[in-house]
Amino acid sequence: MERTLHVLNRLERKGVLGRYAIGGAMAATFYAEPVLTFDLDIFIALPETAGGLLSLAPLYSALRQEGYAEENECVIIEGVPVQFLPVHGALLEEALKEARDTFYETTPTRVLRAEHLVAIALQTGRDKDLPARSRTTRRPKGYGPQGGFASAKAGHERVRLLREEATLDRDYLAEVLARHGLDARWKQWTP
Amino acid sequence: MDSLNPAIARVLAAKEERRRRLAALPFPEKVRAVVRLQRMAAPVLRARGKRVRVWVLDRAEA
Numbered sequence: 001m002e003r004t005l006h007v008l009n010r011l012e013r014k015g016v017l018g019r020y021a022i023g024g025a026m027a028a029t030f031y032a033e034p035v036l037t038f039d040l041d042i043f044i045a046l047p048e049t050a051g052g053l054l055s056l057a058p059l060y061s062a063l064r065q066e067g068y069a070e071e072n073e074c075v076i077i078e079g080v081p082v083q084f085l086p087v088h089g090a091l092l093e094e095a096l097k098e099a100r101d102t103f104y105e106t107t108p109t110r111v112l113r114a115e116h117l118v119a120i121a122l123q124t125g126r127d128k129d130l131p132a133r134s135r136t137t138r139r140p141k142g143y144g145p146q147g148g149f150a151s152a153k154a155g156h157e158r159v160r161l162l163r164e165e166a167t168l169d170r171d172y173l174a175e176v177l178a179r180h181g182l183d184a185r186w187k188q189w190t191p
Numbered sequence: 192m193d194s195l196n197p198a199i200a201r202v203l204a205a206k207e208e209r210r211r212r213l214a215a216l217p218f219p220e221k222v223r224a225v226v227r228l229q230r231m232a233a234p235v236l237r238a239r240g241k242r243v244r245v246w247v248l249d250r251a252e253a
Contacts, residue, residue, distance in 0.1 A: 001219075001222050001246070001248055002219075026222070026225070029218075029221050029222070029225060030218050030221070031214070032214045033210045033213035033214045033221075034213060034216075034221045034222075034224040034225045034228065035225070035228075036225065036228040036229065036232055037225060038229060038243045038244060038245075038246075071244070072242070076244070078247075079246055079247025079248065080246045080247070081244050081246075102218070104218060104219060104222075105219055164210075165210065165211070165214040166214075
């Protein structure tokens with residue numbers, strides 16, 4: 001995975017990616033016990049094109065030129081299937097902006113904060129603030145019809161895992177939940 | 192409410208302790224654990240017709 005992150009860092013330096021951070025199950029694993037996943041979810045800010053459109057096409061093209069092939073919704077980068085999820089909406093934009101800087105072995109990278117992972121899981125089934133779909137329209141695998149978790153159960157499980165095992169900054173979490181109108185759902189899910 | 196059978200309570204406590212220990216591992220070690228989980232789960236998922244790819248972490252594995 002270190003070589004995968006090297007590639008992502010290089011793409012970010014070159015401006016092909018605006019900013020990136022690890023999300024999804026691998027980010028949850030950063031804070032809690034290891035959980036099974038087959039994709040590395042990478043949340044990204046895309047540079048706007050001249051026409052103001054956000055498109056994954058330039059990124060896929062750059063990766064193809066480096067010999068990295070697409071497979072389903074992922075690109076296989078140095079042996080790891082990477083799924084790029086362009087951020088869109090207030091919560092995901094904030095999550096990416098405030099992602100935590102860290103190292104994987106000796107390679108710098110970023111991981112979404114645990115509090116944002118909780119908030120994203122809570123948003124399951126809601127239309128707003130979800131990953132933009134595909135290059136422009138294709139839905140990322142593992143995400144449901146509204147772009148959230150494939151099932152409410154998966155979202156609940158993510159919240160449970162992080163609540164029980166991650167060190168959550170309760171004040172920061174409360175602020176995030178309030179800012180994005182998720183306090184009621186938090187109370188409902190964590191009686 | 193009935194109290195928990197002591198034997199079951201011990202098993203649950205041991206499980207809890209194991210999860211805490213796993214959660215405290217360094218990130219690269221956790222990623223290696225995820226790949227071990229992938230190796231275990233992949234044959235079952237493939238038998239169900241799901242296409243999955245086990246990650247290659249080291250060039251030597253490729």
